[in-house]
Each structure stands twice: as structure tokens, then as C-alpha cells.
Amino acid sequence: MPTAPAREGYEGRIVVLTAPSGSGKTSIARRLLAALPQLSFSVSATTRPPRASEVDGVHYHFLSPSEFRDEVARGGLIEFEEVYPDRFYGTLKRTVDAATNDRPTLLDIEVVGAANVKRMFGAEALALFIMPPSLKALEERLRKRETETEESLRDRLGRAEMELQAADRFDLVVVNDDLDEAVEETITAVRSFLAGTLPLPDPA
Numbered sequence: 089m090p091t092a093p094a095r096e097g098y099e100g101r102i103v104v105l106t107a108p109s110g111s112g113k114t115s116i117a118r119r120l121l122a123a124l125p126q127l128s129f130s131v132s133a134t135t136r137p138p139r140a141s142e143v144d145g146v147h148y149h150f151l152s153p154s155e156f157r158d159e160v161a162r163g164g165l166i167e168f169e170e171v172y173p174d175r176f177y178g179t180l181k182r183t184v185d186a187a188t189n190d191r192p193t194l195l196d197i198e199v200v201g202a203a204n205v206k207r208m209f210g211a212e213a214l215a216l217f218i219m220p221p222s223l224k225a226l227e228e229r230l231r232k233r234e235t236e237t238e239e240s241l242r243d244r245l246g247r248a249e250m251e252l253q254a255a256d257r258f259d260l261v262v263v264n265d266d267l268d269e270a271v272e273e274t275i276t277a278v279r280s281f282l283a284g285t286l287p288l289p290d291p292a
Contacts, residue, residue, distance in 0.1 A: 101187040102209055103127065103278055104195045106202035107218035108248030110230040112264040116218060117196045119271045124278060127194045130183040133159065133168075135176045149180065166208065167201040172243065177201065192282060199251040206258065211288055214281040216274060217258040221265040223249060259288055 105120075107113040121127055133149040135156050144150045151159070153174045159165055160178075168178030177198050184205075187193035195205060199217075206215040220226040226248055230236055236244065255261050260277055264270040280286035 101189055101192045102184065102195065102205065102213040103192060103281065104197065104202045104205055104213055104215040105218060105274075106197055106199050106215065106258070107264075108199070108220065108226060108251045109244050110226050110233070110248070111218045111220045112229075112267060112270065113218040114196055115267060116262075116264070116271055116274050117194060120274055120278060121194060123271075123275045124282070126191060126282075127278075128183075128187070128191050130179060130193050130195045132195075132197055133165070133176075133178050133180055135174060151176075167197070167204040169198050169200045171198060171247070179205070199254055203254060203257050214260075214278065214286065214288070215258040216277065217255045217261045218270065218274075219252070219255060219261050219263045220248075221263060223252075225265075 103120075105113045105117050117129070121129055131145060131147070131149055133151055133156060135151055135153045136148075138144065138147070138150050142148065142150075153176065156168070156176045156178070159180070160168060164181055165178040166181045166184050168176055170176050179195055179197055179201060184193055184195075195202070197205070202215055202217075206213050220229070223245065227241070227245055230241055230244060262270050262273050262277075277286060281288075
């Protein structure tokens with residue numbers, strides 16, 4: 089990866105990981121947090137029900153659709169998306185407001201929301217798109233989870249096909265064919281970004 093002098097007046101403080109569901113971004117996020125303990129994880133809000141192993145406030149802030157809409161009305165979210173009817177995901181404003189150069193925030197969020205965050209924060213945010221090696225590989229990963237019905241699997245794959253077309257809107261695409269390699273590429277990019285030495289396109 090190319091290096092460059094630290095940018096003058098640099099204020100990078102937000103790291104965004106995004107991907108179609110099942111691409112491995114959450115696994116990469118966990119290992120990124122372990123490698124870079126200065127990162128603070130932003131717990132997203134969602135209206136989907138928790139899975140058996142998930143804890144409210146740790147994995148997600150689990151809200152009802154009406155509670156989520158109340159947060160939207162109060163301006164409590166910097167981005168949100170209705171992925172499926174009444175199935176919302178979003179980033180609470182207070183978690184991003186707390187981000188600093190010394191304590192940057194890591195967001196693990198949906199593709200549309202990630203694009204919105206990048207547009208809002210420009211060079212203060214590094215947005216990485218985690219790419220599955222293929223749609224077939226993505227389908228195999230989703231089936232191994234054993235959390236999807238055939239209908240929900242079709243929905244996710246259809247959505248993934250659309251989301252893959254947005255990959256070029258992000259700062260860096262990391263292909264997750266080999267998890268260890270994808271993790272190392274992500275860690276290297278984030279370290280350079282936090283040091284102010286990762287070349288980024290000028291904000292539009």
C-alpha cells in the first residue's frame with residue numbers, strides 16, 4: 089500500500105466497514121478491534137429481533153419499529169435504512185459525536201448507510217467495502233449460518249447483487265476470499281488512515 093506524509097490538519101476519526109450480509113465484515117470488525125484497541129465500536133440500532141446469542145446494547149440496540157421511528161423524529165440517528173418492511177438499521181448520532189482522533193469510532197453498517205456516512209464526513213471517514221469472492225460463495229456462507237428461510241435467503245441474495253454494484257463508491261474494496269488476508273489488508277489500511285498517511289480522494 090502506498091504511503092504518504094501525514095496530511096496537514098488531519099481529523100480522520102471514523103472507520104466504516106460495509107458489505108452485503110454474509111460477506112464477513114463482522115468477523116473482520118472483531119479482529120480489527122482486537123488489533124487496534126484505540127477504536128471504539130459503534131453499536132447499531134435495529135428493529136430485527138435478537139438471535140439467541142445476542143445481547144441488547146452489545147450486539148445491537150434492539151428497538152421496536154415505533155421506538156426506531158421516534159429516534160428518527162428526534163434526530164437521534166445520523167443514518168438509517170429500512171432494509172425490509174419494518175426492518176430498520178441505523179447509527180445512533182451520540183456514538184459518532186463521541187468520536188475523536190484519539191478515540192476513533194468503528195461502524196459496521198449497511199451499504200446505503202455507509203455511503204451516506206462517507207458523503208457526510210468526507211475525509212474524516214474511511215469507508216471500506218468487504219467484497220465476497222462471488223455470489224455463489226456468499227450463498228454458501230449464508231446457508232451455513234442456518235438462520236435463513238429460503239424466502240429470506242432469496243431476499244438477501246437479491247439485495248446483495250444490488251449492493252455489489254455500489255462497491256466503487258467506497259474508499260477501498262477488500263475481497264474476503266481468505267479471512268486472514270482480508271483482515272490484514274483491512275488493518276493495514278486503517279492504521280494508515282488513522283496516521284493520516286493513507287491517500288484518499290478529495291471530497292466531491
